[in-house]
Amino acid sequence: MKRIAIVGAGMAGLSALGALTKQGHVVTLFDKSRGSGGRMASKKVGNASWDMGAQFIRAHDADFMNTLHQWQRLGWIGEWAASPHVINANGIHLSDDNITRYVGLSRMTALSRQLLAPANEFIPSTRIVSCQRTDSEWLLTDENDQHYGPFDSLIINTPPQQALPLLENSHLAAAINDVEMLPCWTLLLAFHERIDTPVDAAFVHDSAIAWLARNNSKPQRDAGETWVIQASHAWSKEQVNAPREDVLQTLEQAFYSALGVQANVAVEHWLHRWLYAVPANPLGDGALFDADRELAVCGDWCQHGTLEGAWLSGQQAASYF
Numbered sequence: 466m467k468r469i470a471i472v473g474a475g476m477a478g479l480s481a482l483g484a485l486t487k488q489g490h491v492v493t494l495f496d497k498s499r500g501s502g503g504r505m506a507s508k509k510v511g512n513a514s515w516d517m518g519a520q521f522i523r524a525h526d527a528d529f530m531n532t533l534h535q536w537q538r539l540g541w542i543g544e545w546a547a548s549p550h551v552i553n554a555n556g557i558h559l560s561d562d563n564i565t566r567y568v569g570l571s572r573m574t575a576l577s578r579q580l581l582a583p584a585n586e587f588i589p590s591t592r593i594v595s596c597q598r599t600d601s602e603w604l605l606t607d608e609n610d611q612h613y614g615p616f617d618s619l620i621i622n623t624p625p626q627q628a629l630p631l632l633e634n635s636h637l638a639a640a641i642n643d644v645e646m647l648p649c650w651t652l653l654l655a656f657h658e659r660i661d662t663p664v665d666a667a668f669v670h671d672s673a674i675a676w677l678a679r680n681n682s683k684p685q686r687d688a689g690e691t692w693v694i695q696a697s698h699a700w701s702k703e704q705v706n707a708p709r710e711d712v713l714q715t716l717e718q719a720f721y722s723a724l725g726v727q728a729n730v731a732v733e734h735w736l737h738r739w740l741y742a743v744p745a746n747p748l749g750d751g752a753l754f755d756a757d758r759e760l761a762v763c764g765d766w767c768q769h770g771t772l773e774g775a776w777l778s779g780q781q782a783a784s785y786f
């Protein structure tokens with residue numbers, strides 16, 4: 466039995482947590498945010514709520530597929546029956562994909578709360594700024610100079626830019642340096658009235674937008690009319706430092722134009738900039754391990770930029786201990 470610290474309670478860290486506790490280890494998780502889930506985030510403003518980060522979960526890998534079925538049986542996730550459209554210069558068409566898409570019930574973050582349950586301790590609102598290895602133990606320090614530990618082993622589950630300062634002198638830093646994370650501007654809108662379109666979700670081309678979805682078309686969501694609008698990574702990169710008001714106006718306009726509907730009066734607007742949304746060049750390595758220091762690093766960027774990639778990375782990190 467080891468005492469293991471995980472910095473970052475995103476899907477990869479939570480996946481590692483589940484595997485490690487099954488092996489009998491005692492795990493403490495830290496996150497700088499108020500809750501768990503990372504980029505599997507949800508947002509509530511007034512009476513409106515949205516999945517602000519990851520929109521749905523899909524599986525290619527057999528183990529992950531089995532895990533999704535298990536989560537579905539537990540009532541943690543459900544199938545989202547929407548058939549996505551494709552919107553491009555030729556108009557609006559149903560996409561020919563027949564993928565099963567799952568979503569957290571009743572929001573994406575709720576899944577992370579379930580996955581967190583086996584933790585010995587979850588310490589939120591705590592940004593770890595330094596991880597120090599003595600002869601055989603790890604000591605962690607947060608931005609308020611609070612110390613935590615000792616731990617036998619450490620897993621870092623943060624985006625690469627946030628992992629680098631925590632790696633002290635580990636050789637793993639070299640592999641991480643070149644991973645680029647792409648940004649994504651995300652606009653959340655709520656309306657009094659239903660937007661009159663058969664489209665519940667769409668991949669959008671030839672536009673500032675890459676994805677739009679009627680959040681309330683997902684199972685067990687609030688009934689109010691809510692939409693998630695994600696800019697393309699290319700547009701987000703170009704406009705990464707643009708004034709928020711300009712970004713909001715452009716994306717809202719592009720949304721009406723993509724759906725071919727009259728501009729409507731949104732009752733809530735929320736704009737979020739994901740600086741580290743998805744990896745441009747994931748390592749495809751599962752997870753990284755420094756055996757001398759009992760240190761693993763995991764995250765979607767170690768494997769593939771999806772929840773599935775993050776989950777697989779967490780499983781790989783846990784297998785090192």
Ligand SMILES: Cc1cc2nc3c(=O)[nH]c(=O)nc-3n(C[C@H](O)[C@H](O)[C@H](O)COP(=O)(O)OP(=O)(O)OC[C@H]3O[C@@H](n4cnc5c(N)ncnc54)[C@H](O)[C@@H]3O)c2cc1C
Binds near residue numbers: 520
């Ligand atoms: C807008 C958007 C849409 C997406 N859509 C989809 C989708 O539809 N389907 C899909 O499969 N994937 C999607 N993804 C990708 C998916 O969200 C990610 O691949 C996955 O959530 C990454 O999980 P992770 O554990 O690797 O990292 P994260 O979720 O980023 O978790 C890292 C955690 O580390 C914490 N942290 C960072 N630094 C510190 C520190 N110093 N101290 C303490 N805590 C720290 C962060 O707060 C965070 O909670 C989307 C992502 C975005 C942004």
